[in-house]
Amino acid sequence: MRSRSEGVSILLLSALALAVLALLLTGCESADETTTTASSTETTVESTETTASTAPGEATTSTTGGAESVAPVSESFKICTDCHSDFNQFLVTSKVLTKNFGHALHLNKGFKCEDCHAVPTHKPDQIVKPTMQACFTCHGQEESSLAPGACSSCHPADFALVPANHSGGGWLPAANPGVVKTVTARHPEVALQDRSYCDMCHAASFCDACHKTPMPHASDWQTAHPQTVKSQGQQTCAQCHPAQYLCNDCHHTGYKPGTPWKQQHPPIVKTGGAEGCFTCHNPLTCAHCHVTGEFQQIEPTQ
Numbered sequence: 001m002r003s004r005s006e007g008v009s010i011l012l013l014s015a016l017a018l019a020v021l022a023l024l025l026t027g028c029e030s031a032d033e034t035t036t037t038a039s040s041t042e043t044t045v046e047s048t049e050t051t052a053s054t055a056p057g058e059a060t061t062s063t064t065g066g067a068e069s070v071a072p073v074s075e076s077f078k079i080c081t082d083c084h085s086d087f088n089q090f091l092v093t094s095k096v097l098t099k100n101f102g103h104a105l106h107l108n109k110g111f112k113c114e115d116c117h118a119v120p121t122h123k124p125d126q127i128v129k130p131t132m133q134a135c136f137t138c139h140g141q142e143e144s145s146l147a148p149g150a151c152s153s154c155h156p157a158d159f160a161l162v163p164a165n166h167s168g169g170g171w172l173p174a175a176n177p178g179v180v181k182t183v184t185a186r187h188p189e190v191a192l193q194d195r196s197y198c199d200m201c202h203a204a205s206f207c208d209a210c211h212k213t214p215m216p217h218a219s220d221w222q223t224a225h226p227q228t229v230k231s232q233g234q235q236t237c238a239q240c241h242p243a244q245y246l247c248n249d250c251h252h253t254g255y256k257p258g259t260p261w262k263q264q265h266p267p268i269v270k271t272g273g274a275e276g277c278f279t280c281h282n283p284l285t286c287a288h289c290h291v292t293g294e295f296q297q298i299e300p301t302q
Contacts, residue, residue, distance in 0.1 A: 074112045074113055074114060076113065076114055076119050077112075077113035077114070077117070077119075080113070087103040087104075088101075088102060088103060095156065095158075095159070096155065096156075096159065097154050097155065097156075098154060098155065098156050100153060100154060101154050116130040116134055116135070117129075117130055118130075132200055133194075133196055133197065133200060135154075135200075136149065136196065136199065136200045139153075140199065141199065141200075141201070141202065141203040142203055142204070149200070151201075161201075165186070165190075166187075168186075170184065170185060170186050171185065171186050171187050172185055172187065173185040173239075173240045173241070176242075179240075179241055179242065179245065180241045180245055180246060180249040180250060181249060181250070183240050183241065185240070188215070188216065191207075191215075192216070210239060211236075211239070211240075212228075212232045212236040213228050213232065213236070226280070230299070234246060234247075244257075245257065247280075248261055251276075251279075251280060252264075252265065252268075253268065253272070253276070254268045262289075262295065274286065281297070281298070282298040282299060284298045285297055285298045
């Protein structure tokens with residue numbers, strides 16, 4: 001038989017062994033908790049870094065459009081990705097746009113699909129594609145434009161840049177008798193109806209460079225135009241109004257097209273007098289021509 005002291009020793013050793021086992025188990029649980037916490041901390045750091053790299057209001061996820069990664073499209077267009085896995089697939093065969101164009105370029109700047117595309121885009125008989133004028137809501141020829149307007153920015157080198165209506169007859173004024181009073185040309189009508197059509201290709205300075213005066217003419221043009229003619233010269237007016245009819249239609253009463261005014265005016269002046277001539281001509285102009293036989297415009301003194 002074991003002694004009483006030996007039994008006590010065995011009990012103490014058993015208790016000590018249980019205590020050590022409990023500590024070991026507690027240590028493992030603490031280690032697991034520490035590992036989980038560290039992992040959670042790392043995840044939080046990664047999340048913070050992702051948030052920091054994303055601009056305020058910018059989407060943090062993306063939708064793949066072919067080789068591009070684009071911001072999620074708006075609700076009205078999210079269904080498009082069901083069929084259009086590559087937003088730019090049409091560029092492969094496009095003869096209108098180059099690969100300089102890209103949906104990601106626009107979507108990642110914060111533009112929505114409906115900023116360019118009409119809703120619904122698919123109709124029973126057609127696909128509603130954005131018009132060039134819609135592009136020029138942002139693009140433009142002026143330096144202050146939000147996006148560049150150079151043709152080569154979007155169109156290939158062999159793209160026909162001149163619209164068909166420009167090359168058709170009547171786009172510019174025709175050299176017909178009597179056009180001083182009623183200029184017949186199709187481009188003013190288009191410009192007055194929608195100036196944005198012209199602005200796609202032409203800066204405002206383009207029109208001014210041709211006309212040399214604001215168009216259309218002001219309501220007081222009849223009385224104000226002599227000053228413009230004096231400062232710009234008759235050649236400016238002759239761009240629209242044929243020179244042979246330019247002044248004759250209005251200023252030379254009784255003028256008959258086809259015969260120079262120099263030959264026609266003697267009987268008209270003899271009948272009506274020369275006072276009307278001096279509205280535009282210095283009397284010395286008449287004297288110089290009658291003496292030398294050469295016309296030389298001498299500006300009026302008044």
